[in-house]
Amino acid sequence: MYYSYVLEGMGKGKPMNPSFALTLAVSNVICVVVFGHRFSTEDETFHQLMEAMEPIFKFASSTTHFMEDQPKPAYDESNMIQSIFDLFLGGTETSSTTLYWTLLYMVLYPDVQAKVQKEIDAVVAPDQMICYEDRKNLPYTNAVIHECQRFSNIIAVGLPRLCVKDTMIRQFSIKRGTVIFPNIASALHDPKEWETPLQFNPGHFLDKDGNFTCPEAFIPFSLGQRVCLGENLAKTEMFLFFSNLLQAFTFHLAEGTKDVNTKPIWGGTLQPHYFEICATPR
Numbered sequence: 588m589y590y591s592y593v594l595e596g597m598g599k600g601k602p603m604n605p606s607f608a609l610t611l612a613v614s615n616v617i618c619v620v621v622f623g624h625r626f627s628t629e630d631e632t633f634h635q636l637m638e639a640m641e642p643i644f645k646f647a648s649s650t651t652h653f654m655e656d657q658p659k660p661a662y663d664e665s666n667m668i669q670s671i672f673d674l675f676l677g678g679t680e681t682s683s684t685t686l687y688w689t690l691l692y693m694v695l696y697p698d699v700q701a702k703v704q705k706e707i708d709a710v711v712a713p714d715q716m717i718c719y720e721d722r723k724n725l726p727y728t729n730a731v732i733h734e735c736q737r738f739s740n741i742i743a744v745g746l747p748r749l750c751v752k753d754t755m756i757r758q759f760s761i762k763r764g765t766v767i768f769p770n771i772a773s774a775l776h777d778p779k780e781w782e783t784p785l786q787f788n789p790g791h792f793l794d795k796d797g798n799f800t801c802p803e804a805f806i807p808f809s810l811g812q813r814v815c816l817g818e819n820l821a822k823t824e825m826f827l828f829f830s831n832l833l834q835a836f837t838f839h840l841a842e843g844t845k846d847v848n849t850k851p852i853w854g855g856t857l858q859p860h861y862f863e864i865c866a867t868p869r
């Protein structure tokens with residue numbers, strides 16, 4: 588299991604930053620898809636790949652290939668390499684950053700963490716791994732993951748897209764050739780759509796009977812023809828990593844930690860500031 592990497596790195600109860608372990612574990616899922624190979628967590632090449640990716644998200648997204656006026660019609664080696672790169676990049680950073688925020692929220696909202704664990708314990712035997720199908724019986728857990736994703740809003744502004752023909756959207760005329768950046772944050776934090784848009788509130792994804800519900804304004808993967816093609820993979824990964832980690836561990840802030848900066852660091856994805864947490868086996 589991929590999340591065994593995360594489990595191995597945790598559970599010693601000592602303060603640690605979970606970012607790298609999460610990134611390696613999540614990345615190995617997409618590595619199997621694009622390279623047909625999964626790396627050992629000690630593999631130097633794997634570490635170098637992760638380090639090489641960091642500046643792309645920290646300082647800028649790789650936008651040049653989105654701006655080509657004439658997309659190349661043939662499926663040649665260069666666009667194959669670009670496609671592998673897109674999948675590898677898209678499949679690593681995004682889900683692991685969301686999980687990184689998710690663990691931060693769990694230590695900041697221990698009552699939410701406890702409620703998730705209570706729900707998991709009532710539905711899944713302690714020695715049983717949680718599978719994706721279980722989400723149907725874990726509405727609160729599912730709601731918490733969605734709220735973590737809404738609240739962390741890691742891709743506040745979507746990828747640049749080129750308008751291919753003159754278009755009217757409501758009263759706005761958008762000329763062919765205009766570069767568009769979708770404002771995803773405006774939907775995820777829209778006061779008309781969410782009860783408490785700027786507060787962490789898993790209730791956003793629960794109906795009055797406690798069933799899971801997903802409002803239309805939840806568009807972290809964007810939407811339309813160019814919606815994130817990894818949406819289903821990402822949802823599966825986030826549910827499996829999160830629920831299995833919380834089944835196995837209770838997370839809390841390292842002793843003596845006073846303030847945690849919850850403001851994001853701006854970049855290609857919105858990252859949390861460095862923090863350390865402890866994972867106590869349950």
Ligand code: HEM
Binds near residue numbers: 748810814818
């Ligand atoms: C929490 C996880 C993720 C989030 C929030 C996310 C979000 C997004 C967003 C907002 C876009 C832009 C869509 C648009 O322009 O309209 C996108 C595109 C894309 N994503 Fe993701 N993504 C995630 C996970 C993944 C994963 C796991 C993969 C790997 C399979 C992936 C691969 C891609 C690719 C290849 C594109 C470009 C699609 C295209 O140009 O048509 N993403 N993603």
